[in-house]
Amino acid sequence: MARTVVGSAVVVREKYFWPDAQLNFWTIVMLATAGTIVGVNAQFMVIQNQMRLGIPWIFPYSVAVGSIAITFIIIMMILIAQRRLLPGVMFLFSFILLVLFITGIVGTALQLFAGPNVNNLCNMYVGSQRLVGPNGSTLAWLQQNSICQQWQAAFAFWIIGTVFLVWMMFMASQVNNNQYDYR
Numbered sequence: 001m002a003r004t005v006v007g008s009a010v011v012v013r014e015k016y017f018w019p020d021a022q023l024n025f026w027t028i029v030m031l032a033t034a035g036t037i038v039g040v041n042a043q044f045m046v047i048q049n050q051m052r053l054g055i056p057w058i059f060p061y062s063v064a065v066g067s068i069a070i071t072f073i074i075i076m077m078i079l080i081a082q083r084r085l086l087p088g089v090m091f092l093f094s095f096i097l098l099v100l101f102i103t104g105i106v107g108t109a110l111q112l113f114a115g116p117n118v119n120n121l122c123n124m125y126v127g128s129q130r131l132v133g134p135n136g137s138t139l140a141w142l143q144q145n146s147i148c149q150q151w152q153a154a155f156a157f158w159i160i161g162t163v164f165l166v167w168m169m170f171m172a173s174q175v176n177n178n179q180y181d182y183r
Contacts, residue, residue: 016087016175024078026164030073033161037104038066040154047147058107062154065100068160069161072097087176091169098165105158114153122148 041062048055072093079085112119124149131141 008175016085018080018085018175019171020172021063022171024070026168027073027077029164030069030161033157033173034066036066036157037062037068037154037161040157041066043150044147045111056111057183058104058111061107062104065097065104068100069097072123085170091176094165094168094172098162099163099167100161105155105162108146108155108158114149118148118151122151 005174041059045055045059045063048059076090079089111117122144126141126144129141131138
């Protein structure tokens with residue numbers, strides 16, 4: 001613990017030791033997760049606009065949550081560079097993102113698996129066919145197949161992000177309890 005005497009007050013600054021490899025791995029995976037969620041859903045919004053269809057709430061929500069996650073990670077990296085990353089701050093923001101990510105899982109799952117869902121349509125119209133050859137039908141099938149796979153990827157990355165946010169909350173609590181003390 002570092003102590004600084006300022007006038008008659010004593011300021012105590014505790015140092016927190018974060019596990020470098022785990023923090024770096026978490027950062028890379030979460031940047032990939034947030035970037036994928038933003039990219040896939042932004043493309044879905046472009047497709048919906050081009051087809052002159054309404055945009056479901058999950059697309060702009062996903063872009064916003066992914067952007068918030070990327071912003072959070074950038075701020076986290078700045079705090080790491082300044083050696084001011086506090087476990088309480090990480091725990092709080094990870095919890096907030098966790099709630100947003102769980103909402104994203106539910107919203108995407110409803111679109112994918114409930115009612116006249118994307119998954120059934122993909123299986124019926126895309127998965128049951130396999131077109132080949134240099135023609136417009138094959139190109140249309142490839143685009144449809146890509147959209148189906150992007151839905152599955154978005155759902156998977158919502159789950160991955162949720163797991164990694166729980167892991168960060170666990171890691172932040174361990175750092176707070178000085179269980180990663182590498183002096």
